Amino acid sequence: MNRIEGRVKVTGLATYAAEYPAEGLTHAYAVQSRIAKGRVKRVDGGPALELPGVLAVLSCEDPPPLAEGVEGELALFQSREVAYRGQIVAAVVADSYENARAAAAAVRVEYDPGDHDVTLRADHPGLYKPEVVNPNFPADTGHGDVEAGLAEAATTVDVTYTTPVLHNNPMEPHACVALWEKDGRLLVYDSIQGTTSDRDTLAKTLGLPPDGVRVVARHVGGGFGSKGSTRPQAVLAALAARAVGRPVKIALTRQQMFDVTGYRTPTIQRLRLGADAGGRLTALEHVAYEQSSTLVEFAEQTALPARVMYATPALRTAHRLVRLDVATPSWMRAPGECPGMYALESALDELACAAGIDPVELRVLNEPDTEPGSGLPFSSRHLVACLREGARRFDWDARDPRPGIRRMGEWLVGTGVAASTYPAYRSPSKAVATLRDDGDFLVQVAAADIGTGARTVLTRIAADTLGVAPQRVHLELGDSALPDAPVAGGSMGTASWGTAVVRACEELLRDGKEGRADTTEEVRNAAKLARQAFGAQFAEVRVSAVTGEVRVPRLLGVFACGHIVDAKLARSQFLGGMTMGLGMALMEETLTDAEFGGFLHRDLAQYHVPACADATGVEAHWLEEHDDELNPMGSKGIGEIGIVGTAAAIGNAVHHATGHRIRDLPLTPAKILMARF
Numbered sequence: 001m002n003r004i005e006g007r008v009k010v011t012g013l014a015t016y017a018a019e020y021p022a023e024g025l026t027h028a029y030a031v032q033s034r035i036a037k038g039r040v041k042r043v044d045g046g047p048a049l050e051l052p053g054v055l056a057v058l059s060c061e062d063p064p065p066l067a068e069g070v071e072g073e074l075a076l077f078q079s080r081e082v083a084y085r086g087q088i089v090a091a092v093v094a095d096s097y098e099n100a101r102a103a104a105a106a107v108r109v110e111y112d113p114g115d116h117d118v119t120l121r122a123d124h125p126g127l128y129k130p131e132v133v134n135p136n137f138p139a140d141t142g143h144g145d146v147e148a149g150l151a152e153a154a155t156t157v158d159v160t161y162t163t164p165v166l167h168n169n170p171m172e173p174h175a176c177v178a179l180w181e182k183d184g185r186l187l188v189y190d191s192i193q194g195t196t197s198d199r200d201t202l203a204k205t206l207g208l209p210p211d212g213v214r215v216v217a218r219h220v221g222g223g224f225g226s227k228g229s230t231r232p233q234a235v236l237a238a239l240a241a242r243a244v245g246r247p248v249k250i251a252l253t254r255q256q257m258f259d260v261t262g263y264r265t266p267t268i269q270r271l272r273l274g275a276d277a278g279g280r281l282t283a284l285e286h287v288a289y290e291q292s293s294t295l296v297e298f299a300e301q302t303a304l305p306a307r308v309m310y311a312t313p314a315l316r317t318a319h320r321l322v323r324l325d326v327a328t329p330s331w332m333r334a335p336g337e338c339p340g341m342y343a344l345e346s347a348l349d350e351l352a353c354a355a356g357i358d359p360v361e362l363r364v365l366n367e368p369d370t371e372p373g374s375g376l377p378f379s380s381r382h383l384v385a386c387l388r389e390g391a392r393r394f395d396w397d398a399r400d401p402r403p404g405i406r407r408m409g410e411w412l413v414g415t416g417v418a419a420s421t422y423p424a425y426r427s428p429s430k431a432v433a434t435l436r437d438d439g440d441f442l443v444q445v446a447a448a449d450i451g452t453g454a455r456t457v458l459t460r461i462a463a464d465t466l467g468v469a470p471q472r473v474h475l476e477l478g479d480s481a482l483p484d485a486p487v488a489g490g491s492m493g494t495a496s497w498g499t500a501v502v503r504a505c506e507e508l509l510r511d512g513k514e515g516r517a518d519t520t521e522e523v524r525n526a527a528k529l530a531r532q533a534f535g536a537q538f539a540e541v542r543v544s545a546v547t548g549e550v551r552v553p554r555l556l557g558v559f560a561c562g563h564i565v566d567a568k569l570a571r572s573q574f575l576g577g578m579t580m581g582l583g584m585a586l587m588e589e590t591l592t593d594a595e596f597g598g599f600l601h602r603d604l605a606q607y608h609v610p611a612c613a614d615a616t617g618v619e620a621h622w623l624e625e626h627d628d629e630l631n632p633m634g635s636k637g638i639g640e641i642g643i644v645g646t647a648a649a650i651g652n653a654v655h656h657a658t659g660h661r662i663r664d665l666p667l668t669p670a671k672i673l674m675a676r677f
C-alpha cells in the first residue's frame with residue numbers, strides 16, 4: 001500500500017508537535033550546564049527577566065514541584081547537583097522563541113565545579129556487574145567451560161572491538177506544546193513514540209492521575225529510540241506552562257538533542273572464540289563494557305546476540321557498566337543487538353579467516369537446534385536459508401577468499417557477509433473497531449506512526465480481517481485518548497497493535513456493530529519459545545588506496561521475518577535500517593570531550609549520516625516464512641533487524657579488500673590510511 005498520510009506529508013499539511021497553534025502561546029528555551037560535574041551555586045535570572053518579552057525564569061532556586069521519586073533527566077530543577085555537561089539547569093519563558101533564546105543567554109549560573117570522569121575504559125575501577133540488562137535479562141549467563149573449550153580448540157580468536165557514542169538524528173527535532181486546561185488537565189502535543197506511555201510518565205512525574213494528561217502525536221518525524229521514552233522537553237513545557245499560566249512550546253535545537261535526548265553507549269567488546277578443526281565452535285565468550293550516567297542505570301543488552309546465534313558447548317556472556325559524568329544513554333536503533341552483532345559477526349569472520357573456512361559455511365556449521373542461551377525451541381529460524389539465498393543473489397561462490405588482492409585503479413575491492421537477528425517481541429495492546437453509520441469502519445488504537453507506516457499497515461490488517469477494501473477502513477492513532485497501546489519500539493509495534501486490531505475486528509464481525517480488544521491475556525498465554533527474526537547481509541566495498549575512503553556499491557540483505565504484511569512498507573523499513581548500518585560502519589560517531597565533558601559532535605555538519613549518494617546499491621529481499629507462534633498476522637517485527645549485522649558485513653568486506661582488520665568504528669579514511677601505512 002501507499003502510505004495513507006503520504007500526500008499530507010509531502011505537501012506539508014501533516015501537523016507535527018511544534019506546529020500546533022494555541023491561544024496565547026509562549027516559548028521556552030533551556031539553559032544548559034557548562035560544567036560536567038559539581039553544584040549549581042546560584043542561578044541569577046534577573047538580567048534575563050529585564051529583557052523584552054520575558055515572562056519567567058525556572059531553575060533550582062525555586063524548584064517547581066514534581067512528584068516523589070522522579071529521577072534522571074526528567075527531574076528538572078530538583079537538585080543543585082550537576083551530572084553532566086549539557087544538563088538542563090534553567091529555562092526561560094518568553095513571548096517569542098527569539099526572545100526566549102536571547103534571554104537564556106543572559107541567565108547567570110554560578111557553579112562549584114568538581115572533577116569529572118567521562119571516559120569509558122575496560123579497566124575502569126568503577127566497573128560493576130548490573131543486576132539486569134535491558135529490558136530485563138540477566139547481566140551474565142553461560143554454560144560449559146570456556147577456558148577448556150579454548151584450550152582444546154584448533155583455531156582461536158581473542159579480539160576487542162570498540163564502537164563510539166552514537167546519536168539518533170530524527171528529521172523532526174524533539175518538540176512539545178503543553179496546555180493546562182481549565183479543569184486542571186494537561187494537554188500535550190509531543191514528539192514521542194508512544195502516547196500511552198508518555199501520558200503515564202508525565203502523569204506520574206507531575207503528580208497527576210493518568211486521566212489528567214492527554215498526549216497527542218499524530219505525526220512523528222522519526223525517533224529510532226530517541227523518542228521511545230518521555231524526554232525533558234515535555235516535562236519542561238508542562239512546568240513552564242504552569243508557571244506562566246499560558247501554553248508553552250519548546251522546540252529543541254539539533255545541538256540540544258545531542259545532550260538531552262539520549263544516545264547509544266560506547267562499547268568495548270571482547271570476544272574469545274574457539275573452533276575445532278572442522279569449524280565447530282568449542283567456546284564463545286562475549287564481554288561488553290558500557291557506560292551509564294550517575295543519574296540512573298541504563299544497561300544496554302549488548303552481549304545478547306551471543307545467547308541466540310550459534311551452537312557451542314561453552315558459552316559465556318557478560319556485561320560490565322561504569323557510571324560516568326555523562327548524560328544517560330538510551331534507546332537507539334536495535335539497542336544491544338546492533339553493536340553486539342557488529343562485534344560478534346566481525347569476530348566470527350576473523351575465525352573463518354583463521355580457520356580457512358568460508359564465512360557463510362562457518363555460520364551454517366554452527367547453526368543450533370535450540371536457542372543456545374535458553375535451550376528453548378525457536379518458533380521459526382531460517383538463518384541458513386537467508387545465508388544461502390543471499391549467497392546465491394550475491395554470487396558469493398565466485399568469491400576468492402584471499403584478502404587484499406583485488407584492485408580497480410585506485411580502488412581496492414572486497415566483499416563481506418554477516419548475520420542479523422532481532423527479537424520478535426509483542427506487548428499487550430487495546431483497540432476498538434466500530435461500524436459507522438455510512439457503512440465504513442472506524443478502527444482506533446493509540447499506536448504511534450513514527451514514519452514506519454503504522455497507520456497504513458494497521459489499516460491493511462483491519463481491512464484483511466473485516467474482508468473489505470482498505471478504503472473503507474478509517475484508522476485513528478497517535479492520541480492517548482484512544483485505546484491504550486505500547487510504544488513504537490523494540491520492533492514490536494505491528495505485532496502488538498495488529499493483534500489488538502485483528503481481535504477487535506473479529507469481535508465486530510461477531511457483534512455486527514462494535515468490537516473491543518485487550519490482548520493482555522493472549523500475550524501472556526503465548527507458548528514459551530524463542531522468537532527471533534533472522535537475516536543475512538552481504539556487502540561489496542571499494543576502498544580508495546589514495547584517500548582511504550570506503551564506498552559501498554552494493555549492500556544486499558535477505559531476511560526471514562515471518563509473514564510480510566505489506567511489501568512496499570517492509571522494503572522501506574529494511575532499506576532504512578541497512579542504510580543506518582552503513583552510517584554506523586563508515587561515518588557515525590560522537591566524540592566525548594574528555595577535557596570539558598559533554599560531546600564534541602553536536603550537529604549534522606559534524607555527525608555524518610549517509611546521504612542518497614552514499615547508499616546507491618542497497619537491496620532488501622525476504623523469504624516468506626510461516627510461523628503460527630507469533631500473532632494473528634504471523635509477522636515478526638522489521639523495524640530494527642535491518643541495521644543489525646550491516647556494519648559487520650561492511651567491516652568484513654573492508655578486511656577482504658585491504659587485508660587490514662580495523663576493530664574500531666567508524667571505518668574512517670584516517671583509520672584506513674593508518675592501517676595501510
Ligand code: MOS
Binds near residue numbers: 224331335488491
Ligand atoms: Mo527502537 S531503539 O526500539 O525505538
